[in-house]
Amino acid sequence: MASYLETLDIPHLPESLSVYVALYRDVQNAAFLRQQLLSGNKEFEYAFIDASMVFSRAHATAAIFRAINDYKNDRLKSHNVHSEIVFSLNPANNIADSFRKFGVADSTKDLLAVKVSVSPEITRDSVAAHLEASVQGTPVTFDDQTISEISDVTRIKKMFKLGALPSPGDKTGGTQNTNAKRQLEMSLVGAIALRGS
Amino acid sequence: MADEYKPPALPAPFNNTNPAPELLTQGAEGHLYKTFSLDPSIPAALKVRPSKPYRHPILDRRLTRQRIIQEARCLTKLIREGVSVPAVLALDWEGQGGDEAGWGGAWLMMEWIDGPVVRVVLEQWEAWMKKNASSLDVAQLEQENARVKALLRRIGKTIGGLHKAGVVHGDLTTSNIMLRLPTEDIEAETTPTGVSTQGEVVLIDFGLASQSAQDEDRAVDLYVLERAIGSTHPRSEPFMEELVHGYRESHRGATSTLKRLEDNPVPLSNAYSHMDRIDLNWILKTPR
Amino acid sequence: MIAIGMEGSANKIGIGIMSHPKDGSPPQVLANIRHTYVSPPGEGFLPKDVARHHRTWVVNLVKGALKEARVSVEEVDCICFTQGPGMGAPLQAVALAARMLSLLWGKALIGVNHCVGHIEMGRLITGATNPVVLYVSGGNTQVIAYSSQRYRIFGETLDIAVGNCLDRFARTLHISNDPFPGYNIEQLAKQGKQLVDLPYVVKGMDVSFSGILAAIDSLAATLGLGGEERAREDAEKASNVEQTSQDQVQDFDSDNKPTRADLCFSLQETVYSMLVEITERAMAHVGSKQVLIVGGVGSNERLQEMMGIMARDRGGSVYATDERFCIDNGIMIAQAGMLAYQSGFRTALQDSSCTQRFRTDEVHVKWRED
Numbered sequence: 001m002a003s004y005l006e007t008l009d010i011p012h013l014p015e016s017l018s019v020y021v022a023l024y025r026d027v028q029n030a031a032f033l034r035q036q037l038l039s040g041n042k043e044f045e046y047a048f049i050d051a052s053m054v055f056s057r058a059h060a061t062a063a064i065f066r067a068i069n070d071y072k073n074d075r076l077k078s079h080n081v082h083s084e085i086v087f088s089l090n091p092a093n094n095i096a097d098s099f100r101k102f103g104v105a106d107s108t109k110d111l112l113a114v115k116v117s118v119s120p121e122i123t124r125d126s127v128a129a130h131l132e133a134s135v136q137g138t139p140v141t142f143d144d145q146t147i148s149e150i151s152d153v154t155r156i157k158k159m160f161k162l163g164a165l166p167s168p169g170d171k172t173g174g175t176q177n178t179n180a181k182r183q184l185e186m187s188l189v190g191a192i193a194l195r196g197s
Numbered sequence: 198m199a200d201e202y203k204p205p206a207l208p209a210p211f212n213n214t215n216p217a218p219e220l221l222t223q224g225a226e227g228h229l230y231k232t233f234s235l236d237p238s239i240p241a242a243l244k245v246r247p248s249k250p251y252r253h254p255i256l257d258r259r260l261t262r263q264r265i266i267q268e269a270r271c272l273t274k275l276i277r278e279g280v281s282v283p284a285v286l287a288l289d290w291e292g293q294g295g296d297e298a299g300w301g302g303a304w305l306m307m308e309w310i311d312g313p314v315v316r317v318v319l320e321q322w323e324a325w326m327k328k329n330a331s332s333l334d335v336a337q338l339e340q341e342n343a344r345v346k347a348l349l350r351r352i353g354k355t356i357g358g359l360h361k362a363g364v365v366h367g368d369l370t371t372s373n374i375m376l377r378l379p380t381e382d383i384e385a386e387t388t389p390t391g392v393s394t395q396g397e398v399v400l401i402d403f404g405l406a407s408q409s410a411q412d413e414d415r416a417v418d419l420y421v422l423e424r425a426i427g428s429t430h431p432r433s434e435p436f437m438e439e440l441v442h443g444y445r446e447s448h449r450g451a452t453s454t455l456k457r458l459e460d461n462p463v464p465l466s467n468a469y470s471h472m473d474r475i476d477l478n479w480i481l482k483t484p485r
Numbered sequence: 486m487i488a489i490g491m492e493g494s495a496n497k498i499g500i501g502i503m504s505h506p507k508d509g510s511p512p513q514v515l516a517n518i519r520h521t522y523v524s525p526p527g528e529g530f531l532p533k534d535v536a537r538h539h540r541t542w543v544v545n546l547v548k549g550a551l552k553e554a555r556v557s558v559e560e561v562d563c564i565c566f567t568q569g570p571g572m573g574a575p576l577q578a579v580a581l582a583a584r585m586l587s588l589l590w591g592k593a594l595i596g597v598n599h600c601v602g603h604i605e606m607g608r609l610i611t612g613a614t615n616p617v618v619l620y621v622s623g624g625n626t627q628v629i630a631y632s633s634q635r636y637r638i639f640g641e642t643l644d645i646a647v648g649n650c651l652d653r654f655a656r657t658l659h660i661s662n663d664p665f666p667g668y669n670i671e672q673l674a675k676q677g678k679q680l681v682d683l684p685y686v687v688k689g690m691d692v693s694f695s696g697i698l699a700a701i702d703s704l705a706a707t708l709g710l711g712g713e714e715r716a717r718e719d720a721e722k723a724s725n726v727e728q729t730s731q732d733q734v735q736d737f738d739s740d741n742k743p744t745r746a747d748l749c750f751s752l753q754e755t756v757y758s759m760l761v762e763i764t765e766r767a768m769a770h771v772g773s774k775q776v777l778i779v780g781g782v783g784s785n786e787r788l789q790e791m792m793g794i795m796a797r798d799r800g801g802s803v804y805a806t807d808e809r810f811c812i813d814n815g816i817m818i819a820q821a822g823m824l825a826y827q828s829g830f831r832t833a834l835q836d837s838s839c840t841q842r843f844r845t846d847e848v849h850v851k852w853r854e855d
Binding site: 224225226249250251252253255256259260367368405 | 680682685689754755758761762765766768769770790791792794795798
């Protein structure tokens, strides 16, 4: 199972900080996980993201990078780097709203869990073991193919006020599709970079 | 005399980056580097606007912040509107420095565009033609001119898209227009010159760009480019009408902008302020 | 060879005498005298009054300069005068005197561009060989670089000159015009600490100051900082600085409203940043590492300091002259005129009329090799 936990290689971040990500489908205990966040259970300090609100790896990575860069510069708007990742997925400046829209909800079926090793005791093994024990769901590979099956593109576009952009069709393929995906992805990434400007 | 010269320091987090970003150009307002994007398999361009120690810190922060945000906003808007420009990948307008005391610099990470700038394409083409045009037959000559005409038309169309999206570039020269190398295998052009004009036209360097829908601002963009082509690419200049043609077809507002360009000479001070930055040779050889 | 230079494009009339020794040793200043028309606080100067001032003083000054230089009329080779740019009436007053001397003494007449005068004097004094030149005065704001026997204008003001902006704000604050308003703004600015937000207008290589002036004038009006009353308070404070400097600091802390000093400080910081920025752009373009600051505003220490930091960061250096040469003077006209004279240039009588607009790049700089 541990093999589904990916260590995300994001250039420019200090070596001391590792980013672990795991993607789950058919999650059964979303309400429990959300409850742990709400109660401030330190064991559960993760960015628990409703994966249907993630468009692609690049989209998620942009939010993770933004959050960590703000963390390194003491500019967090929320409690910690993990809540900041969820906040960073949102193009708007409202923290509570970000959690409602992008964070895990009781009804969440597909979950992206992100953990940043902000202290030395957080290791790949410790994260893998804890997630395996805590998340009731099917781990799957965190790649664009899998994400494209999960994403609610219409809803993401609405959140980013990008309704006018063409949607990448699912199975048709071709250049048109690649272009639409790229345009939407880059628009999301740009909005994340510019949030709060 | 002058203190010893130090190359610019990189702002965090790029002081961590391994291998270190490669400095490409060092202009008055920004340094351009080549580095990785947020994905180690994809390159990126990094523009750093260093803080200017001669300025009052509050003023410096205000200006640096304003300008980098303005550039990023224009680019993001253009991406949304489907205009070919480098996408914004990450941004930090606060200008937090590295560990060394006092240094700060706002930065903007952008998509890396792989391909030549149009300036080089036209220069190479013109150089080849100057040397070898006499060896071409009429049909070949026709074909060569047609390739450059088509390129200028595509450029006109792209600029039209830019203006339609409500952005003016502010520094439009052939150095700020690139041809993105085709990613898929497409049939190469047949040309004896060895100079390809293929690839998507991409506009770069939006450091002086702003959001404007005024005919005057748009006309300045066109005027500046026209003069830049006239001064640096004499053989291509007669094909300017192709660029205008491409521009005219691109959007509804084009007609009034072109009318503005023809009717009212662009205020010289305004146009010169752009020209001066662009092509020194041009300005130095042309008395104002 | 000896040249008399006569300058009167604004409120100063300056007469200078330069000698260029035949043996090729460095040129020498034999005399450099000047008289300034100072208007009362809160007022600018009118061209007709300035012209009258110059007419009154020109003969005395020429006599004085010759005496100081210990030069006889026979030894003089040419009469150089400012042909423009500048204020029409004062220019004409001095040009008339120059023509008269030229005819009376049978000496060559050389019309000189005022800006070129500043540049040549600056080059001579500082030894800067091929600098980017920032020319800043009450009437001009230009960034200049030399190429192909012309001083090319890279960037300039789109409206008023930086010195004019400072002078007019000095009038708003009723600051003394003696020795000149910019100097007194600089002194007041030294007590300023708070930076107020002003427009910052750089367009490519060009700058604009009228919006800044309007903004700071209205700020002064809103805060009730303009006018004679406040100027008198300032003067009283200044007369016992020792006692009050401590109080002033406390004043500032207890009350965050900007003071007159803060406004002067903010105005300087803003406009000088703009000037340094466009100068840096020009340097980046021509690949020059030298900057030469000339013109009356060039004697401002804060501008020199800022320019120095910028130049240092580019691995270069800044050259500035003190007020003997920065502020309009006769020797700069003599120096540029002498260079032109030696290259064979002459101004015929019928071509010797003045022009208020005389662009720097109209002059064929024949004395410099390409």
